[in-house]
Amino acid sequence: MxxxxxxxxxxxxxxxxxxxxxxxxxxxxxxxxxxxxxxxxxxxxxxxxxxxxxxxxxxxxxxxxxxxxxxxxxxxxxxxxxxxxxxxxxxxxxxxxxxxxxxxxTTLTLRIDKMTKAQLIAQAAKHNLTLNAYCLLKLEKILYEKESPRGGGVFLERGFNPSE
Incomplete structure (x- = not known):
């Protein structure tokens, strides 16, 4: 690597x-x-x-x-x-x-499970970024993508449609 x-x-x-x-x-x-x-x-x-x-x-x-x-x-x-x-x-x-x-x-407090946090930390380290910088990049990309996100996973299960 x-x-x-x-x-x-x-x-x-x-x-x-x-x-x-x-x-x-x-x-x-x-x-x-x-x-x-x-x-x-x-x-x-x-x-x-x-x-x-x-x-x-x-x-x-x-x-x-x-x-x-x-x-x-x-x-x-x-x-x-x-x-x-x-x-x-x-x-x-x-x-x-x-x-x-x-x-x-501004500050955003986000509550997530330990496994998700560990996965985010691993991805951030892989890209040589801080956890905060990595999460911000991912959130901005999702917010500003022209295409709607694929799938839906937990969002659709909870009644949230990200394309709306």
Whole structure:
């Protein structure tokens, strides 16, 4: 299993660090022959600079059999970030590009069973996110998906139709 490490690079005199920047969105592009995913993440620094980190890119200067996955950090402009968000996560556009002063956060207390919490923690760790960040991403995706959720499970059993 590939574990993503934090990346820090200086590009044109500016420091880009995944540990201190906001992870705006993670997109899985594809998987290689061994099932290792090619991940692309969009980050925003505290000074509203954007950059992409591509994980698991085969190193181009090695023999095909000896290639090891590497991570590539690329600073991008605001316009490029907007195009990327429009392509991969348009439901998050307003939140990603909101200034810090516009962010109006609140607290939600959610009661769930221990097994569900353990599964959420495992999924969050798998994606190298906090439990809070992972749950927020999943909730936002559900809220802003254009298609209604598949199935219905416990919601339909309890008389709640998510497509209404």
């Amino acid at each position: 590939y574990v993503r490490e934090h990346i820090s690079r200086v590009v044109d005199g500016k420091t880009y660090n995944t540990r201190t920047a906001l992870n705006c969105h993670m997109h899985t592009e594809s998987k290689d022959d061994q099932g290792v995913p090619h991940l692309i993440e969009l980050y925003r620094t505290k000074r509203d600079q954007y950059f992409l980190v591509e994980h698991n890119i085969p190193h181009p200067h090695m023999d095909t059999e000896k290639r090891l996955p590497t991570d590539v950090l690329t600073p991008i402009s605001l316009e490029q970030a907007e195009e990327w968000v429009e392509k991969y996560c348009p439901w998050r556009k307003e939140k990603i590009f909101a200034s810090s002063s516009e962010a109006d956060a």
